[in-house]
C-alpha cells in the first residue's frame with residue numbers, strides 16, 4: 001500500500017461518503033456519510049433491520065456498495081475487486097456474534113489461521129499466536145478445542161484471531177449479544193483495553209445500549225439505513241433527540257412509574273416534572289438549589305444518576321408543590337436553564 005497522504009492526525013481512518021447498499025427495493029444503507037476517527041471506539045446502534053450489519057460489512061468489503069465512496073486512510077477502496085481487498089481486510093478485521101471459530105481446530109490454530117492464509121511461516125505464527133493468547137488471557141487453553149470453551153472464552157479466541165495480522169480497525173457485529181451480562185462486561189473491558197494499548201480503532205454495532213454506554217466514545221444511531229442521530233455518548237444519553245434513540249434508551253433509563261402516569265391531570269396540587277441533567281449541575285446538590293431558587297422543596301418520584309464515560313448523567317421524575325404558581329415558575333425556569341431537558345408532564 002502506498003501512503004499518499006502525510007499522516008495528519010485529524011484525517012479519519014475510514015470515511016464514508018454518501019454510500020448506499022440496496023437489496024431489491026430495500027435500501028439497507030441509504031445515502032450515508034460518516035467519518036471514523038483514528039483510535040476511537042464508535043458505537044453504532046439501531047433496531048433489528050436498521051442496516052447495521054450491512055453497514056459494517058460495507059466497511060471491510062464483504063458487501064459491495066451501489067453508490068458513494070469509501071476511503072480507508074485516504075485511499076478510495078469503494079470498488080476494489082476481491083483480490084484487491086485482501087490487504088485491506090488484514091487492516092480491517094472483524095469479530096462476530098457466534099464467534100465463527102473452526103470447531104476442528106485447536107485454539108492456537110484458530111488464532112493463527114489468518115497468518116497461515118497470509119503465508120506467515122509456522123514458527124512465526126506460533127509465536128504470534130502465543131502472544132495473543134496472553135493478551136486475551138487464555139493462557140493454558142491453547143490446545144483446547146472450541147467446544148471445550150465457554151462463550152466468553154470463545155469470543156476471546158475470536159478477538160485474538162482478529163488481532164493476529166495487526167489490524168488498524170476492529171469491527172464488531174453484536175460480539176457480545178450471545179453472552180450473559182457478566183461475560184459481556186469482561187469482553188467489553190478486553191476490547192477497551194486493546195483499544196488503548198494498541199491504539200486500535202473499534203467500530204461496534206449493537207442493539208444493546210449498555211454496550212455503548214460502557215465503552216464507546218461516540219455513538220451513531222441508525223434507522224432505515226440512515227443516521228438519525230450522532231454525538232458523544234454522554235450527550236446522547238443525557239438528551240436524546242430522535243424518536244429511535246429515545247425508544248432505545250427507554251429500556252435502560254428510568255421511566256415515570258405507571259401509577260403516576262395514570263393519575264396525571266392538567267391541573268393539581270403537585271407538578272410532575274421530567275428532568276434530564278448532566279455534567280457539572282449533576283455534581284451539585286441541585287435539589288437544594290431548586291429550593292433555594294424557588295422556595296419549593298422537590299421530592300424524587302423516580303430516577304437516579306448514572307456515570308457514563310466518567311460524566312454524571314441523571315434522569316429524574318420530580319414532584320413539586322403546584323399551589324403557588326410564581327414559585328413553581330421559578331423552579332421550572334431554573335430547571336430549564338440548568339437541565340438538559342425539562343418538561344412539566346402534568347399534575348397530580
Ligand SMILES: Nc1ncnc2c1ncn2[C@@H]1O[C@H](COP(=O)(O)OP(=O)(O)O)[C@@H](O)[C@H]1O
Nearest residue numbers: 023026028046047048049050051052053054055
Ligand atoms: N443479503 C440480503 N438480501 C436481502 N435483503 C437483505 C440482505 N441483507 C440485509 N437485508 C435487508 O436489509 C435490511 C437491513 O438488514 P441488516 O443490515 O441485517 O440490519 P441489522 O443488522 O441492523 O439488523 C433489512 O431490511 C434486511 O432484511
Ligand SMILES: [Mg+2]
Nearest residue numbers: 049052053054
Ligand atoms: Mg445485524
